[in-house]
Amino acid sequence: MKRIKITVAYDGTNYSGWQIQPNGLTIEEVLNRALSGFLKEEIHIIGASRTDSGVHAMGNVAVFDTKTTIPPEKICLAVNPCLPEDIRIVASCQVANDFHPRHCDTRKTYEYHIQNGKIPFPTQRLYSHLVTMDLDISAMEEAGQYLVGTHDFKSFCAAKTQAQTTVRTVNAIHVEAVPGPGPTMKNVIIQVKGEGFLYNMVRIISGTLIKVGIGVYPPVHVKEILEAKDRSLAGETVPAKGLFLKEIEYL
Amino acid sequence: MKRIKITVAYDGTNYSGWQIQPNGLTIEEVLNRALSGFLKEEIHIIGASRTDSGVHAMGNVAVFDTKTTIPPEKICLAVNPCLPEDIRIVASCQVANDFHPRHCDTRKTYEYHIQNGKIPFPTQRLYSHLVTMDLDISAMEEAGQYLVGTHDFKSFCAAKTQAQTTVRTVNAIHVEAVPGPGPTMKNVIIQVKGEGFLYNMVRIISGTLIKVGIGVYPPVHVKEILEAKDRSLAGETVPAKGLFLKEIEYL
Numbered sequence: 001m002k003r004i005k006i007t008v009a010y011d012g013t014n015y016s017g018w019q020i021q022p023n024g025l026t027i028e029e030v031l032n033r034a035l036s037g038f039l040k041e042e043i044h045i046i047g048a049s050r051t052d053s054g055v056h057a058m059g060n061v062a063v064f065d066t067k068t069t070i071p072p073e074k075i076c077l078a079v080n081p082c083l084p085e086d087i088r089i090v091a092s093c094q095v096a097n098d099f100h101p102r103h104c105d106t107r108k109t110y111e112y113h114i115q116n117g118k119i120p121f122p123t124q125r126l127y128s129h130l131v132t133m134d135l136d137i138s139a140m141e142e143a144g145q146y147l148v149g150t151h152d153f154k155s156f157c158a159a160k161t162q163a164q165t166t167v168r169t170v171n172a173i174h175v176e177a178v179p180g181p182g183p184t185m186k187n188v189i190i191q192v193k194g195e196g197f198l199y200n201m202v203r204i205i206s207g208t209l210i211k212v213g214i215g216v217y218p219p220v221h222v223k224e225i226l227e228a229k230d231r232s233l234a235g236e237t238v239p240a241k242g243l244f245l246k247e248i249e250y251l
Numbered sequence: 252m253k254r255i256k257i258t259v260a261y262d263g264t265n266y267s268g269w270q271i272q273p274n275g276l277t278i279e280e281v282l283n284r285a286l287s288g289f290l291k292e293e294i295h296i297i298g299a300s301r302t303d304s305g306v307h308a309m310g311n312v313a314v315f316d317t318k319t320t321i322p323p324e325k326i327c328l329a330v331n332p333c334l335p336e337d338i339r340i341v342a343s344c345q346v347a348n349d350f351h352p353r354h355c356d357t358r359k360t361y362e363y364h365i366q367n368g369k370i371p372f373p374t375q376r377l378y379s380h381l382v383t384m385d386l387d388i389s390a391m392e393e394a395g396q397y398l399v400g401t402h403d404f405k406s407f408c409a410a411k412t413q414a415q416t417t418v419r420t421v422n423a424i425h426v427e428a429v430p431g432p433g434p435t436m437k438n439v440i441i442q443v444k445g446e447g448f449l450y451n452m453v454r455i456i457s458g459t460l461i462k463v464g465i466g467v468y469p470p471v472h473v474k475e476i477l478e479a480k481d482r483s484l485a486g487e488t489v490p491a492k493g494l495f496l497k498e499i500e501y502l
Contacts, residue, residue, distance in 0.1 A: 009433065011373035056374055058432045076370070086373045090433060119327070122262040122337045123307055123378050123495075181309045181497075182260065182341060244374075244432075 001065050004072050005095045008060045011086040013126050017053040027087060031062065034082040039068050048101035048248050049108065054240030056127065059247040061101050105251040107171060109193045111244045112206040117185030124181065129242035135188055135213035137177045143212040143219035144173030146226060147205060154229040156205050157198035158237065170194040175209065200237050207235030252316050255323050256346045259311045262337040264377050268304040278338060282313065285333040290319050299352035299499050300359065305491030307378065310498040312352050356502040358422060360444045362495045363457040368436030375432065380493035386439055386464035388428045394463040394470035395424030397477060398456060405480040407456050408449035409488065421445040426460065451488050458486030
């Protein structure tokens with residue numbers, strides 16, 4: 001028996017998130033089915049991050065145990081033809097038998113993608129959130145820096161959290177504008193790196209930075225929101241379709 | 252009666268191209284229906300470019316005649332809620348009553364989008380063509396320059412063309428690599444500007460430049476293909492889903 005770690009990319013549009021649930025198809029379920037069929041064993045993967053319905057990933061991580069003799073690095077290429085086109089295993093390798101993808105020190109990188117223009121561009125509609133008012137990128141970048149460090153992020157956590165503590169460490173926040181598909185449009189990417197995230201945390205941080213970007217809050221107000229530990233003061237939870245889990249680094 | 256010019260962006264994935272046809276839903280048909288319903292007149296648009304099934308656009312152009320008193324610039328914002336999310340009118344304005352979008356001197360810009368990596372990234376699967384062998388961008392750029400100018404492009408035209416002449420003018424070809432979503436992937440964009448295009452011309456040019464990029468042809472071989480006036484010597488017609496009509500400039 002050996003333990004295989006897989007890195008998974010997916011388009012979350014047509015799935016009810018990562019984790020298996022009674023109603024709706026999930027990424028975990030589709031991966032279990034494809035791996036079990038291909039390896040002819042019953043496979044139950046353990047995921048690193050149980051992304052929400054509609055969230056995309058470039059590099060989520062999961063592990064599973066198998067008796068297969070296929071070289072671990074080859075599993076990704078071999079299994080992909082058994083998966084739908086919106087899920088791809090981008091890498092596979094063997095890890096220690098006691099490696100657990102959630103019980104490790106990790107650094108996760110999320111990106112929140114925004115279309116900033118008057119009219120949503122059709123080929124980006126499933127992968128970004130439209131903001132029609134012009135965003136001030138440097139104000140957003142400045143505001144983000146108040147969140148970097150180890151803080152109580154209660155203001156940036158969905159009220160229904162089950163977390164025992166709302167203290168988390170954010171390593172870096174970076175806001176960048178890149179040319180969009182049309183002349184009057186730019187794309188804005190909010191990148192957040194951290195050692196752990198609360199429920200909806202990146203989507204609430206992004207919603208708050210958007211309020212700074214359109215001029216509703218001055219950048220320093222984000223510090224006051226953080227210190228107030230009150231969810232109702234932060235911005236809205238922006239839609240899942242703009243969120244990408246980019247990478248999970250194991251430290 | 253006034254003539255309105257609209258600039259249209261669309262995700263071509265779910266359409267049988269621009270032009271109305273008996274089998275399959277088209278962009279033209281959906282626009283006619285939405286405009287007629289909104290303006291309460293029978294509207295028949297005339298398109299500048301009848302893009303193929305699966306091709307996307309950032310800036311196709313069409314005109315129609317209307318009795319409406321709505322200010323021409325406001326029509327785009329007003330009609331969009333009547334359209335499906337994969338079609339958007341990005342601009343509208345009044346033009347001379349004899350302006351015909353195909354009987355004018357124009358410069359069109361197309362882009363062909365390639366994912367260059369081992370495994371196709373799910374959220375790009377509908378908007379790019381996968382090339383798994385590493386592409387040499389500078390060789391592709393060099394090869395493209397042999398096509399710039401006024402030439403007989405018979406080698407780069409689908410055999411079933413009805414064009415009276417296969418002489419066309421290409422103003423510029425530019426090949427660019429940008430970082431892809433994953434660490435081992437880059438995105439490659441082939442941009443072709445020209446004053447007129449033959450059937451499948453950009454897709455055949457792109458297929459030929461890909462052959463140069465993977466090392467099958469040396470760059471200078473593209474000059475020989477051009478001079479031979481023989482479609483069978485050029486590269487394959489790469490898939491429609493990678494092609495974007497970016498802009499039509501009226502000169």
